[in-house]
Amino acid sequence: MADKRITIQATRYDPDKDERPRLQSYEIPFSDDSMVVLDALNYIKSEVDGSLSYRWSCRMGICGSCGMMVNGTPKLTCNAFLRDYWPRPVVVEPLNNFPVIRDLVIDMDDFMHKLKAIKPWIIRRQEIPLGAGEHRQTNEQIDDFRQFSQCINCMLCYAACPVYGLNNEFLGPAAIALARRYNLDSRDQGLKQRLPVIADNEGVWECSFVGECSVVCPKGVDPAKAIQQTKLETTMRFVLPYGNRD
Amino acid sequence: MELGPRDIISRAMMTEFEEGHGFEGPHGKYLHLDVRHLGEDVIDRKLPFMRELGREFVGIDIVKDPIPVRPVQHYMMGGIDADISGATPMAGLYAAGECANVGLNGANRLGSNSLPECLVFGAAAGRAAAEYASSAKPVTANPVDAILWDEARRVEVAYLEKKGGDERIGAIREEMQHEMDTGAGVFRTKEGLETLVERLGGLRQRFSRIKIEDSSRTFNTELTSAIELDFMLELSQTIALTALARDESRGAHARRDFPERNDEKYLKHSLVFHRDAGKPRLEYRDVRVGNFKPQARTY
Amino acid sequence: MTNEAQAAPREYRWRMPANWWTRNRHYFLYVVREFTVVPIALWLLWLLVEIKRAGDGPARYSPHGSAAFVVFSVITLVFALYHSYTFLSLAGVIIHFKVLDRPLPSRLIVLAQFALWAVASVVVGFVLIWFAR
Ligand SMILES: Cc1cc2nc3c(=O)[nH]c(=O)nc-3n(C[C@H](O)[C@H](O)[C@H](O)COP(=O)(O)OP(=O)(O)OC[C@H]3O[C@@H](n4cnc5c(N)ncnc54)[C@H](O)[C@@H]3O)c2cc1C
Ligand code: SF4
Ligand code: FES
Numbered sequence: 001m002a003d004k005r006i007t008i009q010a011t012r013y014d015p016d017k018d019e020r021p022r023l024q025s026y027e028i029p030f031s032d033d034s035m036v037v038l039d040a041l042n043y044i045k046s047e048v049d050g051s052l053s054y055r056w057s058c059r060m061g062i063c064g065s066c067g068m069m070v071n072g073t074p075k076l077t078c079n080a081f082l083r084d085y086w087p088r089p090v091v092v093e094p095l096n097n098f099p100v101i102r103d104l105v106i107d108m109d110d111f112m113h114k115l116k117a118i119k120p121w122i123i124r125r126q127e128i129p130l131g132a133g134e135h136r137q138t139n140e141q142i143d144d145f146r147q148f149s150q151c152i153n154c155m156l157c158y159a160a161c162p163v164y165g166l167n168n169e170f171l172g173p174a175a176i177a178l179a180r181r182y183n184l185d186s187r188d189q190g191l192k193q194r195l196p197v198i199a200d201n202e203g204v205w206e207c208s209f210v211g212e213c214s215v216v217c218p219k220g221v222d223p224a225k226a227i228q229q230t231k232l233e234t235t236m237r238f239v240l241p242y243g244n245r246d
Numbered sequence: 247m248e249l250g251p252r253d254i255i256s257r258a259m260m261t262e263f264e265e266g267h268g269f270e271g272p273h274g275k276y277l278h279l280d281v282r283h284l285g286e287d288v289i290d291r292k293l294p295f296m297r298e299l300g301r302e303f304v305g306i307d308i309v310k311d312p313i314p315v316r317p318v319q320h321y322m323m324g325g326i327d328a329d330i331s332g333a334t335p336m337a338g339l340y341a342a343g344e345c346a347n348v349g350l351n352g353a354n355r356l357g358s359n360s361l362p363e364c365l366v367f368g369a370a371a372g373r374a375a376a377e378y379a380s381s382a383k384p385v386t387a388n389p390v391d392a393i394l395w396d397e398a399r400r401v402e403v404a405y406l407e408k409k410g411g412d413e414r415i416g417a418i419r420e421e422m423q424h425e426m427d428t429g430a431g432v433f434r435t436k437e438g439l440e441t442l443v444e445r446l447g448g449l450r451q452r453f454s455r456i457k458i459e460d461s462s463r464t465f466n467t468e469l470t471s472a473i474e475l476d477f478m479l480e481l482s483q484t485i486a487l488t489a490l491a492r493d494e495s496r497g498a499h500a501r502r503d504f505p506e507r508n509d510e511k512y513l514k515h516s517l518v519f520h521r522d523a524g525k526p527r528l529e530y531r532d533v534r535v536g537n538f539k540p541q542a543r544t545y
Numbered sequence: 546m547t548n549e550a551q552a553a554p555r556e557y558r559w560r561m562p563a564n565w566w567t568r569n570r571h572y573f574l575y576v577v578r579e580f581t582v583v584p585i586a587l588w589l590l591w592l593l594v595e596i597k598r599a600g601d602g603p604a605r606y607s608p609h610g611s612a613a614f615v616v617f618s619v620i621t622l623v624f625a626l627y628h629s630y631t632f633l634s635l636a637g638v639i640i641h642f643k644v645l646d647r648p649l650p651s652r653l654i655v656l657a658q659f660a661l662w663a664v665a666s667v668v669v670g671f672v673l674i675w676f677a678r
Contacts, residue, residue: 013557014462014464015464015555015556015557016462016463016464017462020557021557032272034272042416045416045467045468046414046415046416046417046419046420047414047416049459050414050415050416050457050458050459050460050468050471051459051460051462051466051468053460053462053465053466053467053468054467060299060303061298061299061302061303072568072569073569079302079303096559097559097561098559099556099557099558099559100556100557100559101464101465101556102462102464102465103465105465107556139291143648162561162565162566162572162575165559165561165565166561168559208575208579209575209635210571210572210575211571211575212569212571212572212575215571222638224638225638225639228635228638228639229638229639229641231639232639232640
């Protein structure tokens with residue numbers, strides 16, 4: 001047990017030196033069964049090669065920063081246990097479908113813009129002053145959108161989505177799920193402001209329902225469901241005579 | 247007891263360990279927190295994230311199994327000296343959130359106060375900073391720019407152009423964590439804190455010999471780790487010095503050798519100045535007591 | 546800071562590999578599902594041709610019935626069933642009804658969909674057979 005070892009192959013890319021990303025192999029001790037892929041990367045960084053670059057923060061599946069491709073599947077590396085791969089080597093690559101800045105670090109600007117585009121905050125037709133009190137909500141009303149509010153912006157769903165891979169104008173799973181979260185919120189009145197973005201060609205209608213986003217989502221958000229529901233709802237608004245109400 | 251403030255819980259847990267109770271785990275001793283009596287419905291409604299964490303990271307179901315727990319460092323109670331509008335003694339510098347000390351938490355932050363603190367004082371600091379910026383006289387040579395360039399140059403020389411070195415950042419950081427946990431953890435003593443100050447001095451020495459392998463200018467996380475470690479060592483030294491000078495127990499600062507609170511002498515903020523390379527200077531400022539007078543904690 | 550530090554970082558652009566759909570079982574099934582519409586569309590086109598021919602009156606009409614066409618029709622039927630099945634299962638995910646303020650379980654919605662499908666098939670079959678006599 002003490003001298004069990006595991007091979008980690010990690011993507012290396014330094015734009016100043018490398019033409020294209022390449023894999024580098026590290027063999028490290030697999031000392032304890034609770035080790036995750038992120039622990040392995042941290043071990044490499046502190047003991048073997050300080051120049052390996054990657055993002056992480058919380059180590060508990062809540063900050064959403066440690067997403068990478070692990071043996072070809074988008075995963076939170078803080079929640080991908082080495083014991084599930086050993087004795088096979090573990091290949092760690094930057095998330096698919098995004099430009100690579102360095103090693104395992106991707107450029108997430110595009111995702112950030114998309115998140116902002118759907119206005120992920122509560123919109124009121126008329127803001128009430130702070131002093132007038134809170135907007136109340138029952139547990140049942142929260143249940144309406146709870147699932148879609150669990151998103152941690154890890155972008156695994158974007159890495160899993162071939163539609164986004166082929167056309168990154170697509171608004172994408174998490175942004176649409178988040179739009180749905182606010183549209184279903186009893187306190188929100190912003191549907192009309194979000195519609196132009198979500199009901200666009202590059203919005204829900206670009207989705208051809210591969211469904212892989214919901215498979216890889218670590219938080220059970222089910223963005224595919226949010227997208228199909230939005231398709232149905234926007235169609236109903238169009239078809240039904242009373243559909244265009246707020 | 248289980249719903250008591252965290253400083254009391256932490257001390258109770260450490261006491262259990264010291265009395266030989268608890269379980270031995272890969273990351274040290276731990277206790278069991280049992281929430282099974284709540285039942286699945288209450289747990290799913292009120293503690294869904296705890297259940298998820300247990301399932302995903304520990305391989306237990308908290309509906310059926312007890313949860314392994316131990317005290318850890320979780321929040322930084324002190325911080326940059328700031329007033330309630332976020333203004334610091336340095337004109338134009340504002341601080342809010344965990345990095346700031348607006349005096350909200352005192353020696354003991356109560357659960358859930360931190361995120362509201364970010365919202366309330368973040369908004370206040372933002373407004374005050376905007377006001378300052380729009381009222382300040384226009385300057386020809388922006389002094390902030392000059393400071394930034396100086397800092398960039400300092401980082402360049404200290405780390406990126408650094409040659410040689412044989413100390414690993416990760417090793418020093420880990421030792422610092424271990425020393426802080428031992429010397430300035432849940433319980434503190436004069437001897438422990440003195441040893442800590444000395445060891446931190448040693449780590450500071452070693453830090454001057456760190457090895458930087460990454461010379462890239464793109465997303466260089468080894469560089470940020472080095473800068474962070476520098477700051478953390480400084481903060482650790484600050485915590486150790488003020489804890490050593492405070493011969494009392496207050497909130498999360500629990501001195502074994504001075505278990506009582508001493509409001510006469512220490513109802514004060516500790517202020518530490520790192521002006522020059524020499525020893526940091528320690529000063530005190532009275533705590534402003536408003537409507538609520540400090541009282542004995544009798545629970 | 547040196548000049549290098551100011552230069553915009555050169556990122557490595559993502560390119561979708563041509564064989565992306567072979568890299569994952571779900572991608573493959575998805576492509577198959579999408580592909581099923583091609584034979585279904587062809588079959589429907591043929592149906593239009595048949596209807597056109599039938600329009601010339603019963604005397605001169607004899608439906609095309611070669612063995613190859615029967616095989617093709619059976620395959621198309623399987624594809625159509627597969628497609629309908631995935632579509633109706635989806636409905637449980639998409640549609641949400643509330644009864645007495647409680648969301649209806651999606652299983653129930655899916656079952657209702659399949660029941661409706663069966664009823665519709667029976668009705669259509671009945672109409673076709675009844676009027677064909
Ligand atoms: C496990 C855990 C659970 C918690 N649970 C709760 C809770 O339930 N309720 C509650 O109220 N509070 C809770 N807290 C506390 C609360 O989360 C934090 O106090 C709060 O998030 C701090 O926010 P902040 O914005 O002030 O600082 P941070 O969120 O720490 O942000 C600081 C930022 O500064 C960046 N930074 C640092 N150094 C530099 C530098 N040199 N240059 C540029 N950027 C830099 C960091 O990368 C970081 O992004 C919890 C804390 C922890 C650790
Ligand atoms: S929807 Fe899921 S996979 Fe996508 S960003 Fe949110 S948490 Fe991550
Ligand atoms: S490190 Fe935060 S989600 Fe993995």
